[in-house]
Amino acid sequence: MNKPPRPHRLLRFLAYLFGALLLLVGSGLLLGDHLTPKAVGLPSQALPLQPQQTLIDRQLQPLLAENPGKSGAVYLSDGLEAYAARSIVTRQAGRSLDLQYYMWHDDLLGHLLAHDVYQAAERGVRVRLLLDDMNAAGLDPQMLALDQHPNIEIRLYNPFRNRDGLWRLVEMVQRAFSINHRMHNKAWIADGRVAIVGGRNIGAEYFDARPDVNFRDLDLLLAGPVASDASSIFDEFWNSDAVVPIAALHYSTDQQMANFVSQAELDARQKEAAPYLQRVRARLSDAYLSKQLDLYWTKGVRIRSDPPRKPVGGDSSQWLVTRLVEVLSSAEHKSLLISPYFVPGATGTKALIGQVHDGVQVGIITNSLAANDVAAVHSGYMHYRRPLLAGGVQLYELKSRGHTSKASPFGSSGASLHTKAFLVDDRRGFVGSFNLDPRSAYLNTEMGALFDDPVLAARLHQEYLRLSSPELSYWVYLNKDHELRWLDRAQTPPISLRTEPDTSFMLRASTRVISWLPLESQL
Structure with missing residues (x-):
């Protein structure tokens, strides 16, 4: 039996490929709700505020008394200042950290801030970390290491069932329409008192720490009553059916936690990190919020967000x-x-x-x-x-x-x-x-x-x-x-x-x- 001419075989192959893609995407449209991992995490809410429980509480109490009903605000346009603000409020937090981000890079700055978060959890601070899953490919070992800590829980927005490799790509094609919806929110909330919102993801290029390229970005640090807006938004996302605990998608080991701690400590001692951290340390102070920041107090600011879906x-x-x-x-x-x-x-x-x-x-x-x-x-x-x-x-x-x-x-x-x-x-x-x-x-x-x-x-x-x-x-x-x-x-x-x-x-x-x-x- 003669084989079909080469052009016909190519057309047949392309037809089969197109049909397979059509079937794949069609099944995703028909079965999308069944293909998406289900939210299985227990609901939780922002912890209630206390007047004197944490250092942040104590720093803000006299300022809030002087400015009843108002919130403090300051722009963070400089990348170093933006990093320092996150690092300092994380080190000063004593009750909770609620962090919501589109991207958290696996680089020096990502490791340093993750280490600050880990140290806060070691002090007894409750940490909830919510990340979009689109850019989390390959980060499971680090995230699972953190998630293993009893005071840390990590959840992923609109996650992939397949965590890596070819099957993750296949799932992306199959769920082409639903996977396209991403969580682009960015918020760093400490003790329910301070919220940093704006355009920055977590990575070296957002904090002037890369020699080749840096993003010109802007955040707004808000302290006081308006931070409750960010906490309410975080709770709505955290407890939504669009979010899944990473522990339900993968498993962790004790070795992953040990590796994470060792790597984070190594990063902090690296030669390339030393001058950057030296500049940050010059800004570390027990009176950061009350003395070092030029907070402007106003009733005219609110934090707003899209719904989770x-x-x-x-x-x-x-x-x-x-x-x-x-x-x-x-x-x-x-x-x-x-x-x-x-x-x-x-x-x-x-x-x-x-x-x-x-x-x-x-x-x-x-x-x-x-x-x-x-x-x-x-x-x-x-x-x-x-x-x-x-x-x-x-x-x-x-x-x-x-x-x-x-x-x-x-x-x-x-x-x-x-x-x-x-x-x-x-x-x-x-x-x-x-x-x-x-x-x-x-x-x-x-x-x-x-x-x-x-x-x-x-x-x-x-x-x-x-x-x-x-x-x-x-x-x-x-x-x-x-x-x-x-x-x-x-x-x-x-x-x-x-x-x-x-x-x-x-x-x-x-x-x-x-x-x-x-x-x-x-x-």
């Missing part, structure tokens, strides 16, 4: 995007936005241009292609530059390398914008995890701090001006022929660039090709 076509009235759109659409004279991933879509573009026509100053800071760590997102954004600029919107793109002094957190390393914030009318604003793109709006869960306060607004405006400065950003504009140009204002005289700055032809070409694909809803 955001079903397609479901009620979106309680989604964070609904609240943020209400604030942004209320602008009367100024609307300033900072977003590393900016894909406004046709509706958002029309709304921003409409604000300009109504007399509102609209300014946007986002990443240049060279500074963007996800080229696919830039491919979704690039379509909207011309209409935004033509409509009067001011547009700045962060440089991948800033012309800055040694004191700058950019240093000589590469830079990438990761701050997610906006300011409306010099009074209302937001700092958190929400990117101005479809993924944050409809797929991921997000959280952050909304405020209505002129002082917090003024300090955020300073950050906007710094990020949009000639040293750190290009000014994007249209020339007289309606062509895109990037003005490097740090040069003398300023230089106008015709193509995406600091990029290769291959990067520009591949980004353009990606822009032709129907991916915008996933960006």
Whole structure:
């Protein structure tokens, strides 16, 4: 019997492959609820506050008495300060630590903060750690080691049943639609009194600890009554059916715990960690919250989040995007936005241009292609530059390398914008995890701090001006022929660039090709 011609065999193979993928995804759609691991953890709640139980309680009590009904707030824009704040409140915690993150990297900074958390548990502090599972591949040994401690429990959001290898990839294909929903929340809550929220994940690049690249990011440390907002959000996620204890997905051993402790202690003594930790130790103090932080006290700040699940076509009235759109659409004279991933879509573009026509100053800071760590997102954004600029919107793109002094957190390393914030009318604003793109709006869960306060607004405006400065950003504009140009204002005289700055032809070409694909809803 003659074999079919080679082209026919190839087509048959592709047909079988397509059919297998279709069957796999179809089974995921039909059996999705059965394929997703079930939540089996016992419910728990934030521990009740005590007036004098812990060092944090005692530090804050006189400040709270002087500022009844108010919460203290301070921005953490410097990466070292952001790391120090987490490390210090963890070392000072005496009752509880509730930590909720999208990513916790298996690197030096991840190990150091994990060691701080472990030491807190050794003191008797109850630790609940909630992580998104998408970026947890390969971290099971470390997480299981921590989870084995009697005072630590780790749970995973929307986890994979298959923890690694080929079967994890197969599950990703099978659950393509459900696995796409991720928890992007970021919160570090100590003793129910202090909550750090914002854009930073846990990893060296978020805390100015990498020599090659660092993210320009922003957190808001909040102390006092508003921290209860973060605790309530954490409890809602922790006890939701989208979350599963890691112990139900894998098993741990005593050896894993011993290995984790040894590695964490080794990291703390490493040559590369010594100068970083030396700078942090200069900020360690028993009076950190009450003396070393310039806390501003206000009643005008709240922490808000998406619900643990955001079903397609479901009620979106309680989604964070609904609240943020209400604030942004209320602008009367100024609307300033900072977003590393900016894909406004046709509706958002029309709304921003409409604000300009109504007399509102609209300014946007986002990443240049060279500074963007996800080229696919830039491919979704690039379509909207011309209409935004033509409509009067001011547009700045962060440089991948800033012309800055040694004191700058950019240093000589590469830079990438990761701050997610906006300011409306010099009074209302937001700092958190929400990117101005479809993924944050409809797929991921997000959280952050909304405020209505002129002082917090003024300090955020300073950050906007710094990020949009000639040293750190290009000014994007249209020339007289309606062509895109990037003005490097740090040069003398300023230089106008015709193509995406600091990029290769291959990067520009591949980004353009990606822009032709129907991916915008996933960006």
